[in-house]
Amino acid sequence: MPDSKTIGSDFMKRFIVIFVVLFLLIGLTGCSDTLQPVDEPPDSDGKTAEDPGEDIGEQQGDKKDEIDLQAVKPNEAGNIMVIMYHEIGDKEGEWSRQWENFKKDLEVLYEKGYRLIGLKDYLDHNINVEAGYTPVVITFDDGTLGQFRVVEENGELTVDPHSAVGVMESFYEQHPDFGLEATFYIYYPVPFRQREYIDYKLKYIVEKGMDIGNHTYTHENLSKLDPQGIQYQLGRMVKETGDYLPGYQVDSLALTFGVNSREEYRDYVYSGEYEGVKYTNRGILLVGANPALSPADKKYNPYKIPRIRGTESPNHSTDLYDWLEYFEEHPDRRYISDGDPDRITVPEGLEDKIDDEKLGGKQLRIYNPEQ
Ligand SMILES: [Zn+2]
Structure with a gap:
């Protein structure tokens, strides 16, 4: 009967109601201020990480939200x-990727949780992708x-949608979180093979946030050159690019x-000068067939950055799809971002790989992946 309620239990009920309301208010306010959902970073088995909401940091004004380390597993x-x-063209080959297959590569990378960064950001270890992504x-x-074909129609220039730049731009429009980053290693006199559009294309690439890299002035073999020849090949390329x-x-x-230069001339590959124009190569890319190391790894050498082929040749076992499979089988070998470019996060057991000197002032965080 309602009348039989004691004052005590009424008080308790009110107390509980007030407590629950307060709890909800605090909880909701906390979420709306600090929660930025982490977009389902995929696990190796395709499952998604748990909602990181519980571990959200409490400091107001701290831009970087804390992540659930055990769910995201940054490495x-x-x-x-x-x-x-x-x-990039109509045919598949040793040095050629059919343009629809190139598009497929982007799709597969996206689906498997990869996100584009520029080579400059790799060299700086400035990894600005969302937590849980690679x-x-x-x-x-x-x-x-x-790679970059321009078509002129009625005085208007458009990017051929089947060229690499066209494919990447349309993919980026549909998947803005994938990013639009690439470096084009060009040589002269006619990069991208349309003389009348060199200026348009180089400016276009840089305006879109993509990059130009050095591939010598006339695609020369550095091992056959003396210091003067090396500086001509590398410096003239930089000088010409600077004109545009x-x-x-x-x-x-x-x-x-x-192929690199003879050992004794190597300094001229790293830096030099041609007709008053100085150049410096912070990063040197190889052709060879492995994934690159974390820039914080003790063994990382910016002058020997290996690359993997964006092809699917039956003659290789080290193409892009072989490595994608490898990382599916060895998810612990894959770089997983913590979402914070200023902090380097590694699971316990891997901290020995890290070179403190290569942290560049960034904070190192080590965590137990199990708890
Ligand atoms: Zn080449």
């Missing part, structure tokens, strides 16, 4: 693929027509034929 000591493409770098050598893109820094080199 910033892991490997990063730097993918190498040459021709950075990946795309590079193109030789500046072929299929004043102030733009070309600061990485993809070795032509995968």
